[in-house]
Amino acid sequence: MEKPDFAPNYMGEIMAGCWKADPKERPSYSEMEEMISKRMESTVSDHYLNLNNSYEKLNELKANASPTEPLGLAKALDSKEKVGKRHSILGINNTQTKET
Numbered sequence: 001m002e003k004p005d006f007a008p009n010y011m012g013e014i015m016a017g018c019w020k021a022d023p024k025e026r027p028s029y030s031e032m033e034e035m036i037s038k039r040m041e042s043t044v045s046d047h048y049l050n051l052n053n054s055y056e057k058l059n060e061l062k063a064n065a066s067p068t069e070p071l072g073l074a075k076a077l078d079s080k081e082k083v084g085k086r087h088s089i090l091g092i093n094n095t096q097t098k099e100t
Contacts, residue, residue: 010039 003012014035017027027035037049 008039010035 003009003015014027014032017025018032020026033049040048
């Protein structure tokens with residue numbers, strides 16, 4: 001697999017590591033995060049790492065939803081965050097997303 005044309009060289013090295021024949025020689029997700037974060041500006045890497053926070057919130061709500069209440073998750077989402085607003089379910093600040 002070749003590195004995309006506009007990707008930095010280190011990304012090609014990471015990709016090559018992911019395709020090694022022996023799975024034990026492939027980098028873990030934590031190792032890849034570290035390799036990429038080292039090369040990014042801190043503000044950029046913080047932004048990408050924080051994108052996962054909203055999904056962690058949803059997973060927590062899902063895990064804590066009552067198994068005996070079929071709409072437990074839906075009720076939890078509706079009461080804690082307004083589902084009708086774009087991105088609010090994911091907890092994304094509208095200043096971070098700009099539609100073009």
